[in-house]
Amino acid sequence: MSRAPARRAAPARLSEVPRLDAPQTILDLANYCLTRISNLAGAQVTRICEGEFGVTRREWRFVALLGAFGELSPSALAVHATLDRATTSKALTSLCLKGLVRRSRAGGGNHFAIRLTEAGQSLYEQLFPRSAAVNLALIEPLSPGERLELARLLGVLQVRAEEMARR
Numbered sequence: 001m002s003r004a005p006a007r008r009a010a011p012a013r014l015s016e017v018p019r020l021d022a023p024q025t026i027l028d029l030a031n032y033c034l035t036r037i038s039n040l041a042g043a044q045v046t047r048i049c050e051g052e053f054g055v056t057r058r059e060w061r062f063v064a065l066l067g068a069f070g071e072l073s074p075s076a077l078a079v080h081a082t083l084d085r086a087t088t089s090k091a092l093t094s095l096c097l098k099g100l101v102r103r104s105r106a107g108g109g110n111h112f113a114i115r116l117t118e119a120g121q122s123l124y125e126q127l128f129p130r131s132a133a134v135n136l137a138l139i140e141p142l143s144p145g146e147r148l149e150l151a152r153l154l155g156v157l158q159v160r161a162e163e164m165a166r167r
Contacts, residue, residue: 030157041138045131053127055098058083058091060127063100063116067124071115073106095120 019028026032046057055063058081065080066072072080078088092114095101100120106113116124139147 037138041134044134048130048134049127053123055095055100055123056091058087059095059098059100060131062088062091062095063120063124064128064131066101066114066116066120067128071113074103074112074114077114 016027018030018033020030020033023029042057045060049055049057049060053060061081062077065077069076069080074088074092075085077092078085081088083091092101092103096103098119099117100123101114102117103112103114105111139150142150
């Protein structure tokens with residue numbers, strides 16, 4: 001008969017060092033740790049997006065991607081946003097109605113290109129520095145060397161996650 005992993009007492013702080021290589025509880029899972037960080041820091045970005053600019057955090061993600069790439073197909077936008085095509089389509093419809101993005105035919109057939117409107121570009125230019133400031137505040141306790149190492153490690157995890165998703 002298999003035994004469930006032993007439960008551990010609730011940590012005094014959730015920032016207790018996780019045991020990534022020998023997980024005993026959800027607190028030791030890398031996905032949970034990364035999601036928790038994203039949700040906590042992202043909540044600040046959500047408050048700025050919704051409270052000051054009238055867009056959801058998901059809509060902001062699309063605006064930020066288009067601000068970075070200039071123009072993308074809906075499929076490419078879905079891939080970069082790590083969302084399915086239906087969710088992407090719904091968000092793009094909302095952004096079109098808000099006057100922040102424009103769909104235009106690209107090439108022949110049913111191919112479309114998505115780009116920011118002037119209002120969308122203005123939103124990007126106002127909101128990106130605020131979003132970047134939240135991210136800089138998050139990594140502030142890290143030394144410059146630790147920041148470089150974190151960036152490298154995130155890249156390694158990104159490649160691994162993409163490999164796992166393809167299987």
